[in-house]
Each structure stands twice: as structure tokens, then as C-alpha cells.
Amino acid sequence: xxxxxxxxxxxxxxxxxxxxxxxxxxxxxxxxxxxxxxxxxxxxxxxxxxxxxxxxxxxxxxxxxxxxxxxxxxxxxxxxxxxxxxxxxxxxxxxxxxxxxxxxxxxxxxxxxxxxxxxxxxxxxxxxxxxxxxxxxxxxxxxxxxxxxxxxxxxxxxxxxxxxxxxxxxxxxxxxxxxxxxxxxxxxxxxxxxxxxxxxxxxxxxxxxxxxxxxxxxxxxxxxxxxxxxxxxxxxxxxxxxxxxxxxxxxxxxxxxxxxxxxxxxxxxxxxxxxxxxxxxxxxxxxxxxxxxxxxxxxxxxxxxxxxxxxxxxxxxxxxxxxxxxxxxxxxxxxxxxxxxxxxxxxxxxxxxxxxxxxxxxxxxxxxxxxxxxxxxxxxxxxxxxxxxxxxx
Amino acid sequence: xxxxxxxxxxxxxxxxxxxxxxxxxxxxxxxxxxxxxxxxxxxxxxxxxxxxxxxxxxxxxxxxxxxxxxxxxxxxxxxxxxxxxxxxxxxxxxxxxxxxxxxxxxxxxxxxxxxxxxxxxxxxxxxxxxxxxxxxxxxxxxxxxxxxxxxxxxxxxxxxxxxxxxxxxxxxxxxxxxxxxxxx
Numbered sequence: 022x023x024x025x026x027x028x029x030x031x032x033x034x035x036x037x038x039x040x041x042x043x044x045x046x047x048x049x050x051x052x053x054x055x056x057x058x059x060x061x062x063x064x065x066x067x068x069x070x071x072x073x074x075x076x077x078x079x080x081x082x083x084x085x086x087x088x089x090x091x092x093x094x095x096x097x098x099x100x101x102x103x104x105x106x107x108x109x110x111x112x113x114x115x116x117x118x119x120x121x122x123x124x125x126x127x128x129x130x131x132x133x134x135x136x137x138x139x140x141x142x143x144x145x146x147x148x149x150x151x152x153x154x155x156x157x158x159x160x161x162x163x164x165x166x167x168x169x170x171x172x173x174x175x176x177x178x179x180x181x182x183x184x185x186x187x188x189x190x191x192x193x194x195x196x197x198x199x200x201x202x203x204x205x206x207x208x209x210x211x212x213x214x215x216x217x218x219x220x221x222x223x224x225x226x227x228x229x230x231x232x233x234x235x236x237x238x239x240x241x242x243x244x245x246x247x248x249x250x251x252x253x254x255x256x257x258x259x260x261x262x263x264x265x266x267x268x269x270x271x272x273x274x275x276x277x278x279x280x281x282x283x284x285x286x287x288x289x290x291x292x293x294x295x296x297x298x299x300x301x302x303x304x305x306x307x308x309x310x311x312x313x314x315x316x317x318x319x320x321x322x323x324x325x326x327x328x329x330x331x332x333x334x335x336x337x338x339x340x341x342x343x344x345x346x347x348x349x350x351x352x353x354x355x356x357x358x359x360x361x362x363x364x365x366x367x368x369x370x371x372x373x374x375x376x377x378x379x380x381x382x383x384x385x386x387x388x389x390x391x392x393x394x395x396x397x398x399x400x401x402x403x404x405x406x407x408x409x410x411x412x413x414x
Numbered sequence: 415x416x417x418x419x420x421x422x423x424x425x426x427x428x429x430x431x432x433x434x435x436x437x438x439x440x441x442x443x444x445x446x447x448x449x450x451x452x453x454x455x456x457x458x459x460x461x462x463x464x465x466x467x468x469x470x471x472x473x474x475x476x477x478x479x480x481x482x483x484x485x486x487x488x489x490x491x492x493x494x495x496x497x498x499x500x501x502x503x504x505x506x507x508x509x510x511x512x513x514x515x516x517x518x519x520x521x522x523x524x525x526x527x528x529x530x531x532x533x534x535x536x537x538x539x540x541x542x543x544x545x546x547x548x549x550x551x552x553x554x555x556x557x558x559x560x561x562x563x564x565x566x567x568x569x570x571x572x573x574x575x576x577x578x579x580x581x582x583x584x585x586x587x588x589x590x591x592x593x594x595x596x597x598x
Contacts, residue, residue: 056589060561302577
């Protein structure tokens with residue numbers, strides 16, 4: 022005979038006495054609610070502040086994609102089935118008189134820098150928009166380089182599944198006066214949130230003259246760069262080693278290229294290159310894990326989208342290619358549920374499902390525009406993957 | 415004095431060649447804290463782990479009435495409702511929309527306090543998917559509420575003194591502002 026003898030508490034108290042149950046409920050709340058509920062009681066404060074809670078929170082949170090204009094959040098696409106409010110609307114909580122823009126988003130933390138303002142140095146910040154914490158990075162050391170050195174690229178590496186600490190990688194040019202060769206020398210520096218300081222990584226290295234270090238992509242703990250002309254390089258942050266990348270899949274002349282998308286999502290590195298102004302069919306390439314080559318992963322055909330949104334097509338009778346198809350690729354999103362291609366077409370954002378070849382309109386922002394959607398300001402919008410996190414800056 | 419309440423538990427007579435073998439669907443009987451007795455279809459009862467363990471582990475005959483002294487009658491009704499629907503949707507290919515509609519209706523007339531009580535019950539009865547759903551529902555209802563509301567709901571005492579409270583609040587004062595407090 023089963024004996025059930027424990028004294029039943031009134032229901033609410035039974036829940037609050039049961040730490041697991043409260044935790045289960047708390048883990049589903051947005052960060053703002055969690056920060057507020059730290060004030061409920063000492064037990065709740067201790068529960069929410071516990072690093073284990075933070076770890077579990079991260080593993081349950083669903084990612085969303087933020088579509089940002091230069092200073093504000095335009096739209097927010099939730100990737101889970103639950104629709105939630107956008108986690109934040111501006112970076113105003115970072116107090117910089119010039120304003121700040123997002124450079125990179127990495128597992129819920131963001132790397133930002135101040136806009137250019139005369140007479141003011143450019144500051145770099147690491148921030149957590151969910152908790153509104155931010156930290157201004159100290160400027161990289163000038164050791165070993167001349168005073169006149171330019172920062173070419175800054176990257177945030179943060180993988181909470183491996184460590185609560187993050188690193189920032191900076192590539193600066195370092196043209197020493199003794200270098201007679203045409204190649205500039207570059208130097209990599211790494212900042213660690215554990216040591217709160219920069220240190221040099223390796224000695225100055227040279228790279229092909231057409232190598233550029235902005236727009237690098239972080240994948241697998243390694244930063245990858247592909248220059249407009251096709252020169253490429255990668256840097257393994259853990260091993261602190263530079264490496265090569267396989268050649269690009271297309272043989273076409275780089276000057277004929279209309280657009281390129283290079284990004285990471287869901288543990289995959291993706292590349293799209295489109296040639297020809299009227300092209301609406303192309304492939305999405307993925308980098309093999311062993312770095313041996315780029316392999317085609319998805320076939321994309323935008324014909325149906327063009328049909329639904331004819332404003333994408335422009336004809337310029339005096340141009341060599343008479344038909345232009347206006348779109349830009351914002352993001353390739355890969356997760357268990359879906360593989361999506363986010364597009365920017367005149368006045369709208371479109372989501373194209375790479376597996377099912379269906380599409381839907383995400384946001385129509387052109388309705389109020391004074392430009393009447395005649396031009397497509399490419400580069401005006403950026404997409405960032407985002408996840409709410411309690412991680413410390 | 416026990417009253418028998420049938421909830422989605424009708425005896426079905428199966429006709430056909432195999433009918434001779436098993437005519438009557440097996441039923442499991444439980445009694446809740448307030449003395450109500452429920453007849454559950456076997457397949458629904460087996461969704462509730464604590465019941466499943468009780469009968470299967472020691473091969474207890476289905477004639478035994480299982481006592482559930484920590485469960486109220488109304489809670490059992492709701493649990494049976496949810497599990498029955500879950501079993502029904504198991505056999506459907508795309509029951510997503512139907513499940514969503516059902517879930518919305520399920521919580522419609524329940525106060526947050528009742529939801530909490532049900533959460534505790536689902537935890538005790540060990541029905542994982544119901545527990546997940548209820549925790550989610552509770553979190554949706556409390557996410558925009560203020561600290562006082564949450565304390566009252568969970569019956570938690572404020573053990574901060576004024577200074578301590580202000581200190582914690584000062585870490586993120588913005589988190590206490592702009593709450594879309596729905597009138598609940």
C-alpha cells in the first residue's frame with residue numbers, strides 16, 4: 022500500500038518552497054523581469070545570481086535576429102515559436118557623446134564603437150543589452166609599433182558554453198619605418214575579460230597587399246577574413262595561429278560581383294556570391310569543417326519573390342545589363358527548426374525558407390519613407406543574431 | 415462519502431472479431447484529497463507517471479483505488495483534461511494549431527494562483543509536458559508584474575531591510591520601470 026504522508030502546504034507556498042519549480046518558472050522570464058525579481062527576497066536574489074542559473078538560462082533562451090538601421094532597431098525576428106518583444110530598442114544606455122553603433126553580436130554580448138566625431142577618439146565598448154551593462158575597452162597597447170598605427174578590425178569572441186570570459190581580438194597595421202617591402206606589417210592583439218588588459222599575440226605578420234581586415238567572421242573560435250578581391254586569411258584565437266582558407270567557389274572576375282554575403286549561424290560558415298545584375302538564382306555555400314573546400318548547401322531561386330514584389334526590378338535602358346534586380350542579403354539563419362535567408366528588397370524585409378523554398382514578408386518599413394522606395398540603400402541595414410543573457414560584461 | 419465522477423471515461427464496447435478478447439477499456443480509479451473519485455481511461459492514466467509507477471511497479475490490480483491526498487478534485491479534472499487532449503493529439507500529424515487553441519482555452523479561466531497550484535500538482539503527479547506548459551504559462555503571467563505582486567502570489571516574505579532592497583534595486587533601476595501592468 023502506498024503511503025503518502027507529507028503535510029500538504031498551501032499551493033503557492035509549496036511552489037516557493039520548491040526551488041526546482043521556481044527555477045523552472047524563472048528560467049523562462051526575460052532578463053528585465055529577472056533583474057527586477059532579484060528584489061523579491063534573499064532566496065530569489067541568490068537563485069538568480071547563481072552562475073548555474075545563468076548557464077541554464079542561456080541554454081534555454083531562443084535566438085532572435087535584430088535588424089538594425091544605423092542607430093536604431095528596425096525590426097526583430099524571433100526564431101522560436103514564441104513571439105516576444107524586442108529585447109532592447111536602442112543603445113542609449115552606453116554613455117558616449119558621439120553615440121554608438123553595433124559592430125558585432127556574439128552570444129548575447131555586443132561589441133560597439135562610437136561614431137566618428139571630430140576631435141574625439143573612437144571608443145570600443147562591450148555591452149550586454151539585456152542587462153544594460155557596458156564596459157569601455159582600454160585602447161590597445163602601442164608596444165612594438167609606431168605611434169601612428171591604425172586599428173583595422175576588432176572582434177569579440179564569447180562562448181559561454183566554454184567560459185564566462187570573453188576575448189577581443191584587434192588587428193592593427195604596424196608599418197615600421199624599416200619595412201622596405203610594399204607589404205605592410207600587421208599585428209594582432211588580444212584582450213581578455215579575465216585580465217582586463219591587452220597583450221600582443223605573435224609577431225608582426227605580412228599579408229597580401231589586397232587583404233583587408235574589416236568584416237571578419239567568427240566561426241569555430243577562428244576569425245575569417247575575405248577581402249573584396251578574394252584574398253583570405255583566418256586566425257585561430259585559441260591556438261593564436263594564422264591559417265589559410267580554401268579558394269572561393271566562383272571563378273568569376275571579382276570586379277563583376279554584385280554582392281557577397283559572408284557570415285556564421287548555428288555553427289556553420291556561409292558564403293554567397295552573386296554575379297550579374299539580374300541574377301535571381303544562386304547557391305549558398307558552406308565551409309567544410311576540415312577547411313578543405315566550400316560546398317554548395319542550398320539552391321536559392323528568388324523568381325517567386327520577384328513575381329510577388331515587382332518593385333524589385335528596375336530597367337535602365339542605357340545600361341549594359343538592362344535588368345537590375347534589387348535586393349541585398351542580410352543574414353543566413355540556421356537553427357534546428359529552420360534555415361532562413363533574410364533579404365532586404367525596396368521597402369521591405371523578406372524571409373526566405375531555404376529548406377521549403379517558401380517566403381514571407383517580415384516588415385514593411387518603406388510605407389512612411391519619403392524616398393518612395395526608388396533606391397535600395399545597401400549597407401544601411403545590418404542583421405545580428407541575438408540571445409538574451411545574464412552574462413557579465 | 416465518495417462521489418463518482420466520470421471525466422472523458424466512457425466504457426466503449428468494441429464490436430468485431432477481436433471483441434471477444436477485450437470488450438471493456440481498462441479503467442484506473444483514483445481518489446483525491448476532497449474525496450472525489452475519478453475513473454480514468456488506462457491510456458490517460460498512464461500519462462501520469464506517479465499513477466503509472468504505482469500500478470506497474472508492484473503490479474497492483476486495477477481494482478485498487480489509488481489515493482492522491484495532495485491533489486484537489488478540480489485539479490484532477492484539469493489534469494485529466496490536458497492529458498486526454500495530449501493523448502488524442504499524439505496520433506495526429508500536425509496538431510500544432512489545435513494544441514495552441516486548446517492551451518489558450520485551458521488557461522483562460524484560471525487565476526494565476528490556480529495556475530501555480532496546478533503547477534505544483536503537475537510536479538507531484540509527474541506529468542512533464544503539463545509541468546512545462548504550466549511553468550511557461552505562469553512565467554507569461556508574471557513577467558510584467560512588480561515585486562509586490564510576485565511576493566504576494568508566491569507567498570514569499572520580504573527579508574530585505576530597506577537599505578538592502580535599495581541596493582539590489584540600484585543595480586538595475588530601469589528594470590522596475592515601464593512595466594506593462596495588465597489588470598489582473
